Amino acid sequence: MILPRVRDPRFITLRRGGTLTDSDHLLALWAASCAEHVLHLFESVQPEDPRPREAIEHARAWVRGEVKMMQARAAGGHAMGAARDLRGAARHAAYAAGQAGAVAHVAAHELGASAYAIKAARAAAPEGESDAAGRLECRWQRDQLPEAIRELVLDDQRLRNDICWSVFDG
Numbered sequence: 001m002i003l004p005r006v007r008d009p010r011f012i013t014l015r016r017g018g019t020l021t022d023s024d025h026l027l028a029l030w031a032a033s034c035a036e037h038v039l040h041l042f043e044s045v046q047p048e049d050p051r052p053r054e055a056i057e058h059a060r061a062w063v064r065g066e067v068k069m070m071q072a073r074a075a076g077g078h079a080m081g082a083a084r085d086l087r088g089a090a091r092h093a094a095y096a097a098g099q100a101g102a103v104a105h106v107a108a109h110e111l112g113a114s115a116y117a118i119k120a121a122r123a124a125a126p127e128g129e130s131d132a133a134g135r136l137e138c139r140w141q142r143d144q145l146p147e148a149i150r151e152l153v154l155d156d157q158r159l160r161n162d163i164c165w166s167v168f169d170g
Contacts, residue, residue: 002099002108002109002111002112002115002160002163002164003106003108003109003112003163004108004159004160004163007108008108008156008159010152010156011027011106011107011108011110011156012107013107020107025062025063026146026148026149027103027107027110027149027152027153028059028060028062028063028100028103028104028107028110029059029060029063029146030110030114030141030144030145030146030149030153031059031099031100031103031109031110031112031113031114032056032059032060032100032113033141033144034096034100034113034114034117034141034144035052035055035056035059035093035096035097035099035100035113035116035117036056036097037117037137037140037141038089038092038093038096038117038120038121038124038137039052039053039056039093039096039097040093041089041090041092041093041120041121041123041124042082042083042086042089042090042093042094042097042120044090045086045090046082046086046090046094049082051075051078051079051081051082051094051097052079052082052083052093052094052096052097052098053097054075054078054079055072055075055076055078055079055097055098055100055101056079056097056100056101057075058071058072058075058076058101058104059072059075059076059100059101059103059104062104069104069105070105072101072102072103072104072105073101073102073104073105074101075101076097076098076099076100076101076102076103076104076105076109077098077101077102078098079094079095079097079098079101080094080095080098082094082098083095083098088123088124089120089121089123089124090120092116092117092119092120092123093116093117093120095112095116096112096113096114096116096117096120097113099112099113099116100113108156110153110156111153111156111157111160111164112164114138114141114153114157115164115165115167115168117137117141118134118137118138118141118167118168119134119165119167120137121133121134121136121137122134122137122167134167138167138168142154
């Protein structure tokens with residue numbers, strides 16, 4: 001479970017009583033980038049299954065106003081369905097894509113995309129190198145953070161690290 005029991009108002013839209021504005025769609029774009037960075041780990045195992053790539057594309061299309069939230073969320077769910085029968089890096093990569101698609105529905109899924117991508121990188125690493133691979137992926141993700149959401153995401157990583165398999169320790 002990557003979502004906290006009590007939702008952080010910084011990840012709830014203004015119209016629902018939080019502080020998140022439409023300009024914070026950068027969270028969805030960053031989540032899509034995190035998922036796309038490890039997508040090859042899924043596609044190398046399931047090259048004919050477009051669902052994770054479609055979820056990432058829907059997340060970006062939602063930001064551009066080209067699809068409705070329900071479409072992006074559904075695409076995210078389909079990506080998670082693609083993960084169901086898999087194990088290891090491919091499974092985590094598909095879940096990362098699913099979480100990216102779900103950001104349109106609940107902004108706090110941004111950290112799920114990031115955490116699953118780190119898990120995918122760890123799982124794909126040679127034996128004995130998973131921790132280093134996870135740290136490298138986490139560093140890459142942090143380098144991609146737009147300045148406008150950098151502190152928000154880094155604080156979110158600190159607050160939810162324990163429920164995200166402690167992948168943000170590095």
